[in-house]
Amino acid sequence: MSVIETNSLRKHYGRIEALKGVSLKVEPGQIYGLLGQNGAGKSTMVKILLGIVKKTDGDAYLLGEPAGTTNVRRRVGYLPEDHQFPGYHTGRSLLHFYGELYGLSRDERTRRMNEALDIVGLKKRADSKIKTYSKGMKQRLGIAQSFFHDPEVIFLDEPTDGVDPVGRKEIRDLLGELKKEGRTVFVNSHLLGEVEMISDRVAIIHQGEMVREGTVADLTRQANRFSIGLADGQEFPAAELKEKGFRVETANGKAEVELPDGQSIDPVLELLWAKGLKLRHLVEQKQTLESVFMQMVDKATDDTDRRAVRKARPVTARRVD
Ligand SMILES: Nc1ncnc2c1ncn2[C@@H]1O[C@H](COP(=O)(O)OP(=O)(O)OP(=O)(O)O)[C@@H](O)[C@H]1O
Numbered sequence: 001m002s003v004i005e006t007n008s009l010r011k012h013y014g015r016i017e018a019l020k021g022v023s024l025k026v027e028p029g030q031i032y033g034l035l036g037q038n039g040a041g042k043s044t045m046v047k048i049l050l051g052i053v054k055k056t057d058g059d060a061y062l063l064g065e066p067a068g069t070t071n072v073r074r075r076v077g078y079l080p081e082d083h084q085f086p087g088y089h090t091g092r093s094l095l096h097f098y099g100e101l102y103g104l105s106r107d108e109r110t111r112r113m114n115e116a117l118d119i120v121g122l123k124k125r126a127d128s129k130i131k132t133y134s135k136g137m138k139q140r141l142g143i144a145q146s147f148f149h150d151p152e153v154i155f156l157d158e159p160t161d162g163v164d165p166v167g168r169k170e171i172r173d174l175l176g177e178l179k180k181e182g183r184t185v186f187v188n189s190h191l192l193g194e195v196e197m198i199s200d201r202v203a204i205i206h207q208g209e210m211v212r213e214g215t216v217a218d219l220t221r222q223a224n225r226f227s228i229g230l231a232d233g234q235e236f237p238a239a240e241l242k243e244k245g246f247r248v249e250t251a252n253g254k255a256e257v258e259l260p261d262g263q264s265i266d267p268v269l270e271l272l273w274a275k276g277l278k279l280r281h282l283v284e285q286k287q288t289l290e291s292v293f294m295q296m297v298d299k300a301t302d303d304t305d306r307r308a309v310r311k312a313r314p315v316t317a318r319r320v321d
């Protein structure tokens, strides 16, 4: 059973169409990233799944129940975007407060407290008032609040919002820990590099519509482009490969080979070996999630606005040898 499932989910706020029929599935134990620009519909999606906002049409299920069912809420954690915890609470008293809301007994709250504070690195400041916390500390407390009652699924709406690079790395590691414990994590973000590093699967939504969905590896792979380097002093047989129908560019002692659709790299390697040439590196070209995202957004914009200018996007390399 999927942890989250939506089918043709729609949401209108008056005349604004926030979601225009989004279908996705999240399986147990995944970190699932929902990506999109400001206003794409990410928070709306989470709010519908949690029953905070009512859908207009389509289906949304959470833990096998229609979204919004109250008994499911107990099994779910949530870090809202732009949360404002009362500044007069301390980290510790806030967790007691939320723990109580979720029905944890005092003993249970006390038993879990130090571990939760420790996991998010707030043990030392647990008894300071929240109004003295930095933005990053508030975010980490918010994440502690989201998993304090031991939920199966955790929704984090922009968990690294306003957090510095060190803090962001810590939050990423923290999400990895939550996953290791077997929890499912649903993350909303517009920080693509971030999501690329932690998510098992991602969905890209643009103006309420799903434009891509898949594993990060699938979305960023460019299986038909390879960068090949030979041992020092050896010359790349570019002309011969071109004759065989490959597109080849050489620069700085390396060759970029583009395979025709559906072709494998094997014939290229066989030719190199047959000529007694030695490989020094072989790298499958990989796009960043950001470049995939920008292409998608350009395309989606292009489809509705022919005047949009499509720009060339950089690619980065990933070693496959
Ligand atoms: N309560 C509301 N009333 C009217 N319109 C709303 C409401 N909430 C959201 N919207 C609109 O719905 C669309 C999607 O908003 P949503 O907050 O889901 O986007 P988002 O992807 O979370 O954006 P961000 O990255 O800025 O948080 C936007 O056009 C927004 O203005």
Ligand SMILES: [Mg+2]
Pocket: 042, 043, 044, 081, 157
């Ligand atoms: Mg949002």
